[in-house]
Amino acid sequence: MSSLTIKNLNKIYNPGKNEVHAVKDFNLEIEDGEFVALLGPSGCGKTSTLRMIVGLESITSGSILFDDVEINDFSPEQRNVAMAFESYALYPNFTIFENLAFPLEVKKNSSSEISKKVGEIAEMLQITNILELKPNQLSGGQQQRVSLGRALIRDPAVFILDEVMSHLDAHLKFQMLFELKKIHQTLKKTMIYVTHDQMEALALSDRVAVMANAVLQQFGDRNDLYHRPKNLFVADFIGEPATNFMKAQYSQNSTMKISGDLQFSLTNEISSELERKQMSEAVLGIRPQNLSLDPIEGEDYIQGELVINEFLGERSILEIKSGETSYKVLTDPQKNIKKGDSLKIYYKKENVMIFHPETEDLI
Amino acid sequence: MSKSNTNLIKFLLLVFLFVWVAFTLFPLYFQLITSFKPVAEINAMVPTFWPETFRPSNYTGIFADPGSLKSLIDSIIVSISNTILSLFLGTLAGYALARYLKGVVGENLSFWILSNRMFPPVAVIIPMFFLFDATPWGTDSYISLILLYLVFNLPLATWLMMVFFRDAPRELEEASYLDGYTPLRTFFRVTLPLVFPGMISVAMLCWIFAWNEYLFANLLTGTTVKTFPVHIPSFTQGSQTLWNLVMAFSMVAMIPPVGMFIILRKYMVRGLSLGVVKG
Numbered sequence: 001m002s003s004l005t006i007k008n009l010n011k012i013y014n015p016g017k018n019e020v021h022a023v024k025d026f027n028l029e030i031e032d033g034e035f036v037a038l039l040g041p042s043g044c045g046k047t048s049t050l051r052m053i054v055g056l057e058s059i060t061s062g063s064i065l066f067d068d069v070e071i072n073d074f075s076p077e078q079r080n081v082a083m084a085f086e087s088y089a090l091y092p093n094f095t096i097f098e099n100l101a102f103p104l105e106v107k108k109n110s111s112s113e114i115s116k117k118v119g120e121i122a123e124m125l126q127i128t129n130i131l132e133l134k135p136n137q138l139s140g141g142q143q144q145r146v147s148l149g150r151a152l153i154r155d156p157a158v159f160i161l162d163e164v165m166s167h168l169d170a171h172l173k174f175q176m177l178f179e180l181k182k183i184h185q186t187l188k189k190t191m192i193y194v195t196h197d198q199m200e201a202l203a204l205s206d207r208v209a210v211m212a213n214a215v216l217q218q219f220g221d222r223n224d225l226y227h228r229p230k231n232l233f234v235a236d237f238i239g240e241p242a243t244n245f246m247k248a249q250y251s252q253n254s255t256m257k258i259s260g261d262l263q264f265s266l267t268n269e270i271s272s273e274l275e276r277k278q279m280s281e282a283v284l285g286i287r288p289q290n291l292s293l294d295p296i297e298g299e300d301y302i303q304g305e306l307v308i309n310e311f312l313g314e315r316s317i318l319e320i321k322s323g324e325t326s327y328k329v330l331t332d333p334q335k336n337i338k339k340g341d342s343l344k345i346y347y348k349k350e351n352v353m354i355f356h357p358e359t360e361d362l363i
Numbered sequence: 364m365s366k367s368n369t370n371l372i373k374f375l376l377l378v379f380l381f382v383w384v385a386f387t388l389f390p391l392y393f394q395l396i397t398s399f400k401p402v403a404e405i406n407a408m409v410p411t412f413w414p415e416t417f418r419p420s421n422y423t424g425i426f427a428d429p430g431s432l433k434s435l436i437d438s439i440i441v442s443i444s445n446t447i448l449s450l451f452l453g454t455l456a457g458y459a460l461a462r463y464l465k466g467v468v469g470e471n472l473s474f475w476i477l478s479n480r481m482f483p484p485v486a487v488i489i490p491m492f493f494l495f496d497a498t499p500w501g502t503d504s505y506i507s508l509i510l511l512y513l514v515f516n517l518p519l520a521t522w523l524m525m526v527f528f529r530d531a532p533r534e535l536e537e538a539s540y541l542d543g544y545t546p547l548r549t550f551f552r553v554t555l556p557l558v559f560p561g562m563i564s565v566a567m568l569c570w571i572f573a574w575n576e577y578l579f580a581n582l583l584t585g586t587t588v589k590t591f592p593v594h595i596p597s598f599t600q601g602s603q604t605l606w607n608l609v610m611a612f613s614m615v616a617m618i619p620p621v622g623m624f625i626i627l628r629k630y631m632v633r634g635l636s637l638g639v640v641k642g
Contacts, residue, residue: 055541077540089535093557106548
């Protein structure tokens with residue numbers, strides 16, 4: 001077990017001509033035993049980051065520390081990290097038993113010791129009945145477990161999972177997420193889970209590092225990401241359905257005008273901040289979950305016309321139009337309203353997020 | 364397409380295949396029956412398609428000449444040594460090209476290696492003779508022939524092994540590094556088993572080339588070392604070629620490659636799609 005510290009990490013591919021700056025000034029501190037997700041869209045640099053952590057990629061500049069020991073120049077073996085691959089990377093010519101025993105063989109464990117450890121891991125992952133099979137005889141979920149098992153069996157300092165759920169179907173994924181969480185709670189190991197799926201990241205991890213365009217955008221727990229997103233990207237990326245964003249003008253009486261009659265009231269803190277910065281234009285964001293059809297005592301409301309009622313069984317997503325602006329509202333299932341109905345939509349002032357129009361940072 | 368049309372196409376395809384098989388197998392058939400005929404029947408004006416006098420003793424007759432057996436042994440020595448060398452060097456070179464030499468340098472180098480196989484061998488036959496004549500062991504030796512065949516087999520082996528290694532998923536090697544294996548151990552433990560069927564195919568190609576080669580063997584060797592293709596023309600009596608013995612000896616010389624192909628067929632067919640890497 002170790003804590004993991006990353007300081008000013010940079011990765012540049014092909015320095016000079018056609019250079020690609022894949023990771024820019026990346027800083028992160030992960031505590032011992034913590035489960036952290038590295039979340040970001042494809043090509044944001046998360047895989048490069050983790051390959052530098054495990055030692056499969058050289059570090060252009062910056063440093064990586066395990067328990068305050070710099071490991072930049074250590075080989076993957078010396079770092080004692082385990083990794084489960086997106087593609088599972090099971091050795092096709094070996095049986096499942098041999099696959100699981102592979103990391104132990106090199107450490108010169110006795111064969112009885114190996115059998116014992118393989119047995120324990122197989123039991124934990126419920127794969128005891130397939131130990132004699134070859135990887136290509138297994139289903140995706142079983143291969144997934146074996147690949148987790150091969151990583152777990154070594155008792156590594158840091159455990160890295162690279163998009164390990166992306167090839168599983170939704171049902172199996174849900175089940176594996178649950179089991180992975182259980183495994184983490186039992187082993188209490190430092191785990192880094194790399195994914196592009198916010199649902200997986202939020203469901204599993206203690207804290208989430210959101211990455212985009214080679215830069216770490218925000219590192220925090222789900223509450224931070226959800227209610228205090230650092231910038232427009234995080235607000236947009238986290239949350240389903242996506243946050244409503246609107247261009248807005250600030251008017252003196254603590255309100256943001258969108259267009260026509262549509263306007264939102266602001267809390268005193270935000271409006272004084274806007275006044276202090278003398279900002280007249282901004283981007284307003286509000287989550288569909290924070291808009292409601294039920295009247296909230298003493299709260300403000302906006303008015304609009306229903307365009308689409310997307311009924312999803314246990315909830316409805318409504319698309320509402322006020323003047324030229326349309327936005328989404330997530331509500332309990334709505335059966336009795338139809339297209340063209342005029343609706344009052346309530347919100348709380350403190351749920352209105354205001355972003356700087358150029359830097360896109362939260363105000 | 365209507366059903367009768369598909370049936371017609373199937374029928375025409377069958378006819379074509381039948382003609383093709385007959386066309387390719389007839390020489391083999393003729394060789395086989397000739398090897399059992401007496402000389403008089405071979406020299407008959409109208410050829411017979413089944414031996415009128417059946418003479419299996421041709422097969423023992425060829426070994427009356429002690430050179431026959433020795434030529435087969437020489438062929439085995441040369442072809443097997445050459446195959447082992449080609450495979451060993453080709454595998455290492457192919458791995459290096461596939462994994463470490465990428466981009467413009469790698470592409471050009473690998474193509475240059477393959478291009479060595481493209482020129483007509485006869486173009487270099489005179490230089491080769493003088494080159495090997497200048498070596499301490501001279502032209503008429505096992506080692507000269509083994510090295511010479513390397514000129515043709517090594518580019519092929521290197522190129523093919525490179526292609527096989529490129530197809531072998533890199534992630535398996537990375538997983539092995541993380542599991543604590545050194546690159547060399549990973550190569551032997553993880554990567555090589557992945558390309559094993561490919562290695563068998565390459566070995567077969569190299570071995571068959573070395574087994575059948577006539578042009579260089581005839582020019583460079585012939586006294587101390589004499590491979591079987593060079594030995595075949597020696598079945599003459601005065602001005603007459605004993606075709607029955609030539610055919611019988613050729614039949615015997617065909618046994619090793621055919622046998623080996625039958626034994627190793629499953630590896631050659633299996634190909635490389637063994638990996639379980641998804642995505």
